[in-house]
Amino acid sequence: MKDTTTNATLACAACGGHGVYASTLPVPEPLYGVEYPFSISDIAHATAARLTADLGDQWTAEAGYWGVTGTISGPCIASFTFRIDYEGDLVIDYEGRYVDDGFPEDPELPENVVRTDDGVALMDACAPVGLDTLAEQSAAAIRAVIGS
Numbered sequence: 294m295k296d297t298t299t300n301a302t303l304a305c306a307a308c309g310g311h312g313v314y315a316s317t318l319p320v321p322e323p324l325y326g327v328e329y330p331f332s333i334s335d336i337a338h339a340t341a342a343r344l345t346a347d348l349g350d351q352w353t354a355e356a357g358y359w360g361v362t363g364t365i366s367g368p369c370i371a372s373f374t375f376r377i378d379y380e381g382d383l384v385i386d387y388e389g390r391y392v393d394d395g396f397p398e399d400p401e402l403p404e405n406v407v408r409t410d411d412g413v414a415l416m417d418a419c420a421p422v423g424l425d426t427l428a429e430q431s432a433a434a435i436r437a438v439i440g441s
Contacts, residue, residue, distance in 0.1 A: 337363025
C-alpha cells in the first residue's frame with residue numbers, strides 16, 4: 294500500500310511483506326519511470342536482438358551502472374557502448390577499431406549518423422520515435438561500422 298503524499302511504501306504489493314520504498318520525499322511529477330519509457334541499456338538490448346536477427350550471429354548486451362549505458366558484444370573483438378553525450382546525442386563508442394576485426398576504415402554510415410572520436414553518433418535519435426526504431430537505427434550504424 295502506497296502513501297499518496299510521499300514515496301513511503303508500507304509493504305510490497307506482490308507479497309505483502311517487505312517494504313519496497315522507504316523515502317519520505319514528495320511524489321515527483323512526472324512519476325519515476327514515466328518521463329522516459331526506456332533506458333539507454335534497453336536500446337542496447339533491443340539493438341543486440343536486432344543484430345542477431347539480421348546477421349544470424351549471437352549478439353548480447355549488458356547494462357552499465359544504473360542503466361545509463363549499455364554495451365553490446367558479438368562476433369567481433371570490438372564491443373559497442375551506448376551512451377548519451379553532453380549535447381544529448383545517442384553515441385555508440387567502440388574499442389578495437391581496425392584491429393583484427395577488419396572494419397572498413399571509412400564506413401558508409403546511414404543518413405544522420407556521424408563519426409566521432411570514439412565511434413558514431415545518431416544525430417536524429419530521440420526517445421519519442423520508440424525503442425524499435427532506435428534499435429533499427431543503431432543496428433544499421435553498427436552494421437555499417439563492421440562492414441556488413
